[in-house]
Amino acid sequence: MPMDTPIWNFVKAYAESGNIRAHMPGHKGRGFLGFEKYDITEIKGADALYEAGGIIEKSRLNAQSLFGSGRTDYSTEGSSQCIRAMVALACGLSRGRPLILAARKVHKAFVYACALMDADIEWLMPERETGSLCACPITPEGVAKRLDGLERKPCALYITAPDYLGGSPDIRGIARECHKRDVPLLVDNAHGAYLKFLSPSRHPLDLGADMCCDSAHKTLPVLTGGAYLHVSKDFLPRLNKEPRRVMAMFGSTSPSYLILSSLDLCNRYLTEGYPERLAEACRRVSVLRGGLREMGYSVPETDPLKLTVLDGVGGEVLAARLRQNNIEVEMADRWAVVMMFTPETGEEEMERIGEVFASFASTPLPEEKRNVLCPKVAMSPRQALMSPTKRVKADDSVGRVCADPSVSCPPAVPIVVSGEVITPEAVEMFKEYGIKEIETVDI
Ligand SMILES: Cc1ncc(COP(=O)(O)O)c(C=O)c1O
Numbered sequence: 001m002p003m004d005t006p007i008w009n010f011v012k013a014y015a016e017s018g019n020i021r022a023h024m025p026g027h028k029g030r031g032f033l034g035f036e037k038y039d040i041t042e043i044k045g046a047d048a049l050y051e052a053g054g055i056i057e058k059s060r061l062n063a064q065s066l067f068g069s070g071r072t073d074y075s076t077e078g079s080s081q082c083i084r085a086m087v088a089l090a091c092g093l094s095r096g097r098p099l100i101l102a103a104r105k106v107h108k109a110f111v112y113a114c115a116l117m118d119a120d121i122e123w124l125m126p127e128r129e130t131g132s133l134c135a136c137p138i139t140p141e142g143v144a145k146r147l148d149g150l151e152r153k154p155c156a157l158y159i160t161a162p163d164y165l166g167g168s169p170d171i172r173g174i175a176r177e178c179h180k181r182d183v184p185l186l187v188d189n190a191h192g193a194y195l196k197f198l199s200p201s202r203h204p205l206d207l208g209a210d211m212c213c214d215s216a217h218k219t220l221p222v223l224t225g226g227a228y229l230h231v232s233k234d235f236l237p238r239l240n241k242e243p244r245r246v247m248a249m250f251g252s253t254s255p256s257y258l259i260l261s262s263l264d265l266c267n268r269y270l271t272e273g274y275p276e277r278l279a280e281a282c283r284r285v286s287v288l289r290g291g292l293r294e295m296g297y298s299v300p301e302t303d304p305l306k307l308t309v310l311d312g313v314g315g316e317v318l319a320a321r322l323r324q325n326n327i328e329v330e331m332a333d334r335w336a337v338v339m340m341f342t343p344e345t346g347e348e349e350m351e352r353i354g355e356v357f358a359s360f361a362s363t364p365l366p367e368e369k370r371n372v373l374c375p376k377v378a379m380s381p382r383q384a385l386m387s388p389t390k391r392v393k394a395d396d397s398v399g400r401v402c403a404d405p406s407v408s409c410p411p412a413v414p415i416v417v418s419g420e421v422i423t424p425e426a427v428e429m430f431k432e433y434g435i436k437e438i439e440t441v442d443i
Contacts, residue, residue, distance in 0.1 A: 003062055003271045006055040007264035010045060011038050011257055024254075040257045049074065049255040050248035056260065062267040063228060067196055069205055070236030073244050074263050075213075075227040076255040079190040080109040082213030082229035084250040085243060086186050087113035089211065089231075090156035092241050093184070101146065102158040103169075105136040107188060108405040108412050110158060115381040115418065116250075122150060124157075129370040132333060133413045133433065134164035140173030147181050160188040161204065162195075164331060164411040165338060166302025175208025184235060187212040192303060193228065194219040194342070197275045198282070202303075210235035216263060219305060220270075221344060223262040277343035281305060284350050285341050291354050296362035307339040312363030325356045331410045334432050335365060373429070375420040379441070384418035390442035394430040397422045397438040404439040 015037040021028045029037040040046060047054035056074070064072040075081045087110065091098035098119040102110065104126060114121050124146050126136045136159075143157065157178050161168040171187065178185040187204035189195070193214035196203035204212040211231050216222035231243055282304040289307060292299045298310040311318055312335075319332035331338040341350070378384075378401045389403040400422055405414030415429045416422050422438065430438065 003268045005264050005268050006058040008261045010055050011040060011261050014040060038258055038261060041254060050244050059264040059267065066267060066270055067205065067230055069230040070233035071231040071243055073229045073247055074260060075229060075247065076225050076259040077251050078225050079188065079213040079215040079227045081247060081250050082227055083109040083188060084113040084116060085229055085246045086211045086213060087119065088117055088246045088249065089239055089241060089243060090184060090186060091117045091119050094155035099152050099154045100156050100158050101150065101154040103136045103138050103160060105134055105163065105413050106160055107190065108414050111381050111405050111414060111417055115385040118382045120380065122154065125372050129372045131368055131370045132165060132336065133415060134411050135167050136163065138169050140170055140177045143174050144177040147177065147183060154183055156184045156186045158186045162191045162303040165308045165336060166306035168303060171204055171207040171209060184210040186210065189213060190215040191218055194278060194305060195303065197270065197278050199275060205230055205232050216266060219342060220266050222266050223259050225256065225259045226263045281341060281343040281345065284347060288350050288354050292357055295358055297357060298365055305341050307341065309337050310335045310365055312365050321360060322356055327353055327356060373425055375417065377419055378421050379419045381418040384441050387441045387443055389439045391437050392440055394427050394436055394438055397440055398424055398427055400440040402438065403441045
C-alpha cells in the first residue's frame with residue numbers, strides 16, 4: 001500500500017474546488033508563478049503546523065515512522081529553525097545558566113540560537129587543522145577528555161555531521177562518551193536526511209544521537225525550507241517541553257503549505273523504491289569519485305552522495321571550469337569544490353562532470369601547515385549580537401570584537417564567532433573567503 005499523503009490530498013482538492021478565496025494569501029490562488037493555487041493558509045480542514053491534530057499530524061506521523069524516531073516535527077524554515085529549537089530544548093534541561101560544548105565550525109544558526117537562549121558555548125576545537133572552514137576533525141577520545149575537563153556540566157554536546165565537505169566524525173563513539181557522562185548529543189545533520197535510507201542506516205539517530213535536524217530540502221526532493229527535527233525514542237521522555245511548542249517560538253505563524261505538501265509527498269517517495277535508487281546513485285558517485293582519483297585529483301571519502309574534489313589550482317578555478325560547461329557546484333573554497341547528487345541526477349550528467357575534469361590536468365595540492373585559531377572571548381554571543389555595531393574593513397578589524405558571525409554563504413560557518421576578538425590570522429582567513437567587511441561591536 002503506498003503511503004498516504006493527507007496534506008497534498010487536501011491542498012489539491014481545495015485547489016480544484018473553485019472556492020472563492022475570501023482568505024489569505026493575497027494572490028487568491030492566481031498569480032505570477034502558476035502554482036499559487038496550491039499555496040493556502042490555515043483554512044478549515046487544513047490543520048495548523050504547531051497545533052496539529054488533523055492532516056498535518058497524520059503526515060508528520062508518517063515521517064516519524066519512516067525515520068523511526070521518538071518524535072519528528074516538520075519545519076518549513078529549514079534546519080535553521082530546528083537548530084534554534086534543539087538548542088532551546090537542551091537549554092531547558094539545564095539547571096542554571098546553560099552551557100553547550102560544541103565542535104567548532106558550526107553553521108551560524110547555532111550561534112544565533114545560543115544568543116537567543118543566552119547560552120554559553122565552550123568550543124571543541126578541531127584535533128588537527130585542515131585549513132577548511134567546514135571540517136572539524138574530532139574523536140570520541142578527544143570528546144571524552146574535553147567533557148571531563150569542563151568546570152560546568154554542559155546541557156549538550158553539539159556537532160555537525162556530515163559537514164559541508166561531507167566529513168563525519170565517529171558519531172557512535174562520541175554518543176557513547178556523551179551518554180556515559182549523561183550529556184545529550186545534538187547533531188546538525190542538515191546534509192544527511194538521506195543517510196537513514198542507506199543500508200545499513202548512517203543516520204545520526206541510529207548512531208546514538210539524542211536530537212538532530214535534517215534539511216529535507218538539501219538531499220531529498222523537497223522544496224527549499226523543508227526540514228525535520230527528530231528526537232530519539234530514548235531521549236523524548238527526558239524533554240520537559242513539547243518540541244512543536246518550541247519550534248513555534250522560532251517559526252512564522254504562516255508556515256508554507258507548498259513546503260508542507262512537498263514534505264508530505266516526500267514520505268510516499270521514500271517508500272516507493274527510494275533505498276534502491278539511492279544505492280544506485282551512491283554507486284554512480286563512487287564510480288565518478290574513483291575516476292577522478294585516477295586522474296590525480298584529491299577526492300576524500302565523504303558521505304556517499306557528496307563529491308568533494310581538492311586540487312592545487314584551487315576550488316574557485318575548478319568551479320569556474322565546471323561553470324563554463326554549464327555545471328554549477330554547491331560550494332567552492334580555497335582548495336575544494338563540493339558537488340551534491342541525488343537519484344534525480346542523471347547518469348549522463350555524472351559522466352559529463354567526469355569528462356570536464358578529464359579535460360584538464362590535475363595539479364598537486366601544496367603542503368600547508370596551519371594552526372588552529374584560538375579564539376579569545378570578550379563577551380557572550382548574546383551581548384555581542386545585541387550590541388550597537390560598526391562595520392569596518394577586514395584589515396581594520398584586528399583587536400575588535402566580532403558582532404555578527406562574519407561568513408560567506410555557503411558555507412555560513414563563522415571564522416570568528418560573535419563575542420570573540422578578531423586576530424590577524426582570522427583576517428587572513430576573511431580574505432581567503434572574500435570577506436571584505438566585518439560587523440564589529442561598537443561600545
Ligand atoms: C551544516 C549546516 N547546518 C545548518 C544549515 C541550515 O540549514 P537550512 O538552510 O535548512 O536552514 C546549513 C545550510 O546550509 C548547513 O550547511
